[in-house]
Amino acid sequence: MVMTLPNTPEDIQTQTIDNWPTKQRLVPAPIIRFSEISAAFSVALDITQGHPRGHCMRSCIIGMRLASDLQLSKSDRSALFYGLLFKDLGCSSNAAKMAHLFGADDHQLKHSFRMIDFTNGFETLKHCWKNCAVEKSTVKRFLKMGGILRSGQQGAIKLASTRCERGAEISRDLQLPEATATAILDLDEHWNGGGTPLGRKGDEISLLGRICCLAQTMEVFNQEHGWSLACDMARTRRGRWFDPELVDRLLRAEYIPDLLMQLASSNLVAEISCWEPEDAILLADDHSIDRVAHAFASVVDAKSPWTFQHSTCVADIAAGICGEFGCSPGLTQDIRRAALLHDLGKLAISNLILDKPSKPTDEEFAQIRRHPAYSQQILRQIPAFRQLSEVAGAHHERLDGRGYHRGLAGDQISFATRILTVADCTEAMTAMRPYREALKWEQVQQILEKDAGKAFDPECVQAVLNWHDKHEVPSRVESQLAAIETVFA
Secondary structure, three states, rough: OOOOOOOOOOOOOOOHHOOOOOOOOOOOOOOEEEHHHHHHHHHHHHHOOOOOOOOOHHHHHHHHHHHHHHHHHHHHHHHHHHHHHHHOOOOOHHHHHHHHHOOOHHHHHHHHHOOOOOOOOOHHHHHHHHHHOOOOOOHHHHHHHHHHHHHHHHHHHHHHHHHHHHHHHHHOOOOOHHHHHHHHOOOOOOOOOOOOOOOOOHHHHHHHHHHHHHHHHHHHHHHHHHHHHHHHHHHEEEOOOHHHHHHHOOOOOHHHHHHHHHHOOOHHHHHOOOOOOOHHEEEEEEHHHHHHHHHHHHHOOOOOOHOHHHHHHHHHHHHHHHHOOOOOOOHHHHHHHHHHOOOHHHHHEEEEEEEOOOOOOHHHHHHHOOOOHHHHHHHHOHHHHHHHHHHHHHHOOHHHHOOOOOOOOOOOOHHHHHHEEEEEEHHHHHHHOOOOOOOOOOHHHHHHHHHHOOOOOOHHHHHHHHHHHHHHOOOHHHHHHHHHHHHOO
């Protein structure tokens, strides 16, 4: 997926060592619609699935149009609204497994898989051969194909189960309605019982799940082939994949021009805001923002077993550094949020790179270096998160100007960013990577002290060392090993 990188903002706040703001908040406290936050974070899910930006929002427009036609209740429409925006919450949980199984880019795999009828054995077999180990020799491709065939139908069901069940679980963590979680769980069930993960059929599938299935498939085909071919697909799969009544209602000619105009809008956030039930609008308070930060940290950390729990651990270290500086509870909370969300952009990086058992090539590293820009771009879509996005997007900057993605230097790098940078690097060094073992604390301390004043702020380095003396940096090596075993077994 191609994303436009943000330009260097003109309003970078300069900080000096003598004037660090230890109380100023990164996230002001205006009233924020939860749908505004949800729309921005749905883009992160689009990236993970390999879909063009706005896929979830366009699916939401299609699905909510159906909900209006069906005259669903206020509560059902609200549950469906968030089910459509967050339908792919579990999408990162099977990314590493798919990339390993196929030896291919997980984004391309996920997107192309949506374009075929996977209940058709021959079509699925062709798709697997076309996409497995495409850059490898014929022998290696046959070996990969053998692994795919051995995993069989049960392997496919397990991949779908992991995705749908994890998505429903995160939806509950967000305290969304149970009907939203059920819709996400039923996302890939088919009217004739041929779907996954549970093989439900007909009215056994929740109505909201049936709407989500039709809406997302129509959106993918419309984006790829146009509305006419999307309609042909819906008619072909009517009664097999899709509830016949839903297909008939969606394809009514009288409102299609208006629907297509909405789908082509350059302001999808405004379009979907019109579809949230006015008398059921959800507002985001501090608690719900924290839940979103934790939820998407889990989405990011599930992308690769090597980064499992990384964001959570970085947040703990960053909060510890804040404590050493005597930061206010509000600023500490905001820096913790930035830490939880700093690697959102890694959802755009292929697992072939993230899980590669050797050091990245220059070309691969160039792709990795783009992830802070993606994080910043996603977060800055929420006006109240503007400063938070600056901090999260700058976590690989260095005091000497040799960092990325903007090459900031010196006091162009904010106090909050300096804390996040040290926390991120400290945690990364204490964890395993595909090409190296976890470093011992003595080695971590030596690197931090050597690069203090060049890469890292010296006072932040001293703060993390002081914090470590009182609170040992938790190791996630054991949890990494367990996650690795699940993926590569």
